[in-house]
Structure formats: structure tokens, C-alpha cells
Amino acid sequence: MSELRQDPVSQRWVIIAQERDSRPDEYVSTPNRRVAEACPFCAGNEIVTPEAVAVYTMGDALAHAGQPPTWQVRVVPNKYPAVRHNANGPVRNELFGTRVSANGVHEVIIECPQHAASLTELSDDQLRLTWTAYRDRLSEHARDAQWKYGQIFKNVGSAAGASIEHTHSQLIVLPHVPSDIATELASCRAYHEARGRMLLADILAQELAAGERIVAESDNFVAFCPFASRFSYETWILPRRHSAYFQRGGDGSPTDVELGELGRFVQKLLARMEAVLNRPAYNFFLHTAPFDSAPYHYYHWHVEVFPRLTKAAGFEWGTGYFINPVSPEEAAKTLRG
Numbered sequence: 001m002s003e004l005r006q007d008p009v010s011q012r013w014v015i016i017a018q019e020r021d022s023r024p025d026e027y028v029s030t031p032n033r034r035v036a037e038a039c040p041f042c043a044g045n046e047i048v049t050p051e052a053v054a055v056y057t058m059g060d061a062l063a064h065a066g067q068p069p070t071w072q073v074r075v076v077p078n079k080y081p082a083v084r085h086n087a088n089g090p091v092r093n094e095l096f097g098t099r100v101s102a103n104g105v106h107e108v109i110i111e112c113p114q115h116a117a118s119l120t121e122l123s124d125d126q127l128r129l130t131w132t133a134y135r136d137r138l139s140e141h142a143r144d145a146q147w148k149y150g151q152i153f154k155n156v157g158s159a160a161g162a163s164i165e166h167t168h169s170q171l172i173v174l175p176h177v178p179s180d181i182a183t184e185l186a187s188c189r190a191y192h193e194a195r196g197r198m199l200l201a202d203i204l205a206q207e208l209a210a211g212e213r214i215v216a217e218s219d220n221f222v223a224f225c226p227f228a229s230r231f232s233y234e235t236w237i238l239p240r241r242h243s244a245y246f247q248r249g250g251d252g253s254p255t256d257v258e259l260g261e262l263g264r265f266v267q268k269l270l271a272r273m274e275a276v277l278n279r280p281a282y283n284f285f286l287h288t289a290p291f292d293s294a295p296y297h298y299y300h301w302h303v304e305v306f307p308r309l310t311k312a313a314g315f316e317w318g319t320g321y322f323i324n325p326v327s328p329e330e331a332a333k334t335l336r337g
């Protein structure tokens with residue numbers, strides 16, 4: 001039987017329609033397409049990208065025979081940005097809309113110097129430094145009062161919007177809080193006002209108690225398929241320790257040790273998805289509290305991962321409801337292995 005479910009955080013409705021399921025091995029995989037020599041993100045080709053805004057090395061550990069250590073993670077401005085810093089122009093109110101230049105920052109986080117198509121090929125250090133770069137770049141932009149929110153996201157495979165194979169992620173910083181984040185914040189605030197409790201902490205506690213949608217656990221992190229998953233095998237990662245902010249400057253952002261653990265935790269989850277779902281295209285993004293100093297203690301930063309196995313079609317675009325052919329209970333069971 002199909003079931004209509006509502007997500008308590010995003011308020012989105014989804015239709016869980018198990019009978020539309022197709023087996024994981026029927027999904028089309030995304031092949032690795034080419035050799036590294038023309039890759040703009042490989043070490044040696046730095047000249048092709050804009051100058052780095054941040055570079056992470058492993059210090060002296062990698063210095064061989066007097067050679068300086070190479071970078072492990074490199075952050076560069078996006079060469080083809082969706083938004084531009086100082087694109088400030090006048091706000092023009094037209095009859096039925098508002099027009100303003102797209103002001104913001106668009107950066108690319110290159111996750112390793114060697115050509116790797118998947119973050120499952122990253123070393124522990126590269127994983128830790130990638131998640132450290134997420135935290136540091138958000139922290140850096142959060143200090144600038146003109147910015148209100150930073151969105152870290154990753155696209156893998158052309159079906160998920162990637163145009164370059166070399167494993168990388170992106171950051172777009174905006175002068176306002178996007179509506180999806182605003183909705184999540186409003187749900188969490190309303191729940192906190194009504195019950196004096198944290199919505200995402202309660203969801204986590206309930207998922208851990210029930211167990212059926214839990215995918216994986218580590219000392220500090222839990223992965224589960226959310227009750228109202230929009231996409232087949234959609235998985236959320238929450239920290240056990242309550243914290244609204246991933247960036248520094250708010251309450252207790254993740255420590256260096258936690259970032260290392262988180263990097264390995266996400267890698268393990270994606271390795272499992274690659275194995276079970278035949279290397280699907282996927283996206284993930286990091287939701288965190290906005291940059292301003294308003295109290296967001298009722299919120300919880302988290303990561304949302306979704307393989308792109310189904311396409312949003314007419315019904316989804318028409319209604320905003322998603323049809324998901326794999327129940328989150330089934331999905332979690334498969335991902336647990």
C-alpha cells in the first residue's frame with residue numbers, strides 16, 4: 001500500500017510507493033569517464049583554476065627528500081560562479097517581482113591532489129581536511145556581516161549535476177537565508193516553543209530507540225533514512241552531541257577529532273551506497289544554523305545524502321510532493337547490509 005508521509009522538519013509531503021520499486025541492480029551506474037591528464041583539479045594543473053583561497057597540507061609528514069609537502073585539499077573560487085562577490089546593484093522592484101544582482105561567494109573544495117572519481121578513494125587525512133575546510137570556509141564567511149548563510153554541497157555524477165569527475169564539493173554563500181533552511185528553522189523553533197525540546201534531537205532519540213531506519217552509528221554520529229524520505233535511500237547524518245552550528249562562532253561546532261570521524265563515517269556510508277546501488281550519482285549537503293547571532297539553540301546541524309536513482313517528474317514539479325518507490329525501512333535494511 002502506498003502511504004503519504006510528512007517530514008516534521010521540512011514540512012514536505014512524500015508518497016512512499018513500494019510497489020513501484022525496482023531492484024537496486026536495475027539502476028544504471030555512472031561510469032568513470034576519462035583519464036586525469038586534462039583534469040583541472042589534479043595536482044600540477046593548478047594554473048587552470050583561479051588562485052586558491054585556502055590550502056591544506058599534512059605538514060612535514062609528506063615532505064620527501066627536501067621537497068615541500070604538496071597540498072591535500074585546495075579551495076578555489078568557482079571559475080563559473082552562480083553568484084559573485086560584490087555583485088551589489090540597486091534593488092529594483094518591478095510590478096510583479098524584485099530584481100537584484102546575484103551577490104555571494106561560490107567556492108570549490110578540491111578534496112585530493114591525485115585523480116579520484118569518488119571520495120571513497122580519499123585517505124583518512126584527506127577526509128579530515130575536507131571536512132575541516134567545510135568548517136573553516138563557513139567560519140570565515142560567517143565573520144562577514146553581509147553574508148547570512150553558507151551552503152556546502154556535493155554533486156557526484158552527471159545525473160546529480162556534476163560537470164567535473166575529480167572529487168570535489170562546493171560552497172555558495174548568500175546574503176539571505178534560503179527558504180528551505182528558514183522552514184527547517186521555523187519547524188524546530190515551533191517544536192521547541194511548544195514542548196521545550198529539540199525536534200532533531202527527539203527524532204534522533206526516537207530513531208535510535210526504534211532502530212528500523214538506522215543505517216550506521218559511530219561514537220559521535222548516527223545515519224538513518226528519514227521517516228518521510230523524498231528519495232530512495234535518502235540518508236541523514238546527525239551528530240549525537242547537540243550543536244546548531246557547523247561553523248565556528250556559534251555554540252560548539254565540531255572538533256578536529258570529530259571532523260576526522262565524520263569524514264570516515266560519511267565515506268563508509270557512501271562506499272556502502274556505491275556497492276549496493278551500483279555507483280549511483282548522488283548529492284549531499286550540509287544544513288547548519290545561519291551566520292547571524294540570533295539564537296538557534298533549537299536547531300541541529302545535519303547532512304542529507306540522496307542517491308539520484310529516480311527523477312523528479314511532472315507530479316513532483318506540479319505538487320512539490322515526491323514519490324519514493326523504496327520505503328525508508330527497506331532502504332535502511334539494505335544499507336545496513
Ligand SMILES: [Zn+2]
Binds near residue numbers: 036039042115166
Ligand atoms: Zn583530477
Ligand SMILES: [Zn+2]
Binds near residue numbers: 184302304
Ligand atoms: Zn535539513
